[in-house]
Amino acid sequence: MVIESTSIEVIETIEELQQRLNRNERKNATVGFVPTMGFLHEGHLSLVKHAKEQNDIVVMSIFVNPAQFGPGEDFESYPRDRERDLRLASSAGVDIVFIPSVEEMYPSDGGIRILPGVQANMLCGASRPGHFDGVLKVVLKLFNIVDPDRSYFGLKDAQQLAIIETFVRDFNLRTAIVRVPIVREEDGLAKSSRNVNLTAAERSEAPAIYRALQIGSDLFASGFDPETIEQRVGESIVSNSSGTIDYVKMLSYPDLGPVTQHSSEVILACAVKFSTTRLIDNIIMSTKDGTYVQNDDEQ
Ligand code: AMP
Numbered sequence: 001m002v003i004e005s006t007s008i009e010v011i012e013t014i015e016e017l018q019q020r021l022n023r024n025e026r027k028n029a030t031v032g033f034v035p036t037m038g039f040l041h042e043g044h045l046s047l048v049k050h051a052k053e054q055n056d057i058v059v060m061s062i063f064v065n066p067a068q069f070g071p072g073e074d075f076e077s078y079p080r081d082r083e084r085d086l087r088l089a090s091s092a093g094v095d096i097v098f099i100p101s102v103e104e105m106y107p108s109d110g111g112i113r114i115l116p117g118v119q120a121n122m123l124c125g126a127s128r129p130g131h132f133d134g135v136l137k138v139v140l141k142l143f144n145i146v147d148p149d150r151s152y153f154g155l156k157d158a159q160q161l162a163i164i165e166t167f168v169r170d171f172n173l174r175t176a177i178v179r180v181p182i183v184r185e186e187d188g189l190a191k192s193s194r195n196v197n198l199t200a201a202e203r204s205e206a207p208a209i210y211r212a213l214q215i216g217s218d219l220f221a222s223g224f225d226p227e228t229i230e231q232r233v234g235e236s237i238v239s240n241s242s243g244t245i246d247y248v249k250m251l252s253y254p255d256l257g258p259v260t261q262h263s264s265e266v267i268l269a270c271a272v273k274f275s276t277t278r279l280i281d282n283i284i285m286s287t288k289d290g291t292y293v294q295n296d297d298e299q
Helices: 014-020 042-054 082-092 123-127 131-146 155-170 193-197 200-205 208-221 226-240
Strands: 009-011 031-036 057-062 096-098 150-154 176-180 244-252 265-273 278-288 291-294
Touching: 009 014, 014 096, 014 131, 031 042, 031 131, 042 057, 042 082, 042 150, 042 176, 057 082, 057 131, 082 096, 096 131, 123 131, 123 155, 123 244, 123 265, 131 155, 150 155, 155 176, 155 265, 155 278, 193 278, 208 226, 208 244, 208 265, 208 278, 208 291, 226 244, 226 265
Parallel strands: 009 096, 031 057, 031 150, 057 096, 150 176
Antiparallel strands: 244 265, 265 278, 278 291
């Protein structure tokens, strides 16, 4: 299907997409892949922008993946808007949108599982058992279907990105992985499809998360230890919002082990629960001339 007045192609079946992207037919054209769960915002569009700069064909998938949601999580209430997504993807210059149904992606289950390693034991992996199993399952399927040269992932989901980098490296998956910085609202809140599920009051409090992370980043640059920083960041979030802390954690990145003097990059990450919506955010800092500096977000 081709959307009127644009040249974006919308493909709903695996077979059609595999035919369209067959390596023999695409010859030397490179494919950049942007996997999403839809309800697009500027964070997703930044991935598209990077993909367009580096590839001949940009493929976006839109699939709310049930395998990565646990019981009682927000699979049902996750925001969806197909027409709006197609308009945004088209104007951002996506060439092909892959929107499969759940039945198309998971017609059967032979019981084989892909399990992440130690990087999934903390942060969101600890709070959402099985979440990264579901992420790896869909990512492997999508990589096999699209066969991209480069795949684009946001640092908003820094743990996911780290685990996928390890998966690609350890299993010799063909795609390169490109990290894309976090895109934020003007008040600092990290853009997220889930932000629309915040109440008005929660939305006005939510920038407290990034402010607290920045305080943590400053404390780290001043030499404070990870435990003190985690505690101060948690206190700041709780005293400036109605959110409850799922975790605030400082780790070495991307291995997600303890911070040591040898850690060249560290992540300060948190998850905060509001009434119906759980938000995550992070800051990654790297050493420069022996001191830590905060890596810049996307402007
Ligand atoms: P999602 O649709 O939430 O699964 O996200 C799809 C991709 O977009 C993932 O690689 C996310 O990390 C990335 N992403 C989501 N929000 C942002 C953001 N605010 N800035 C940069 N990347 C993002």
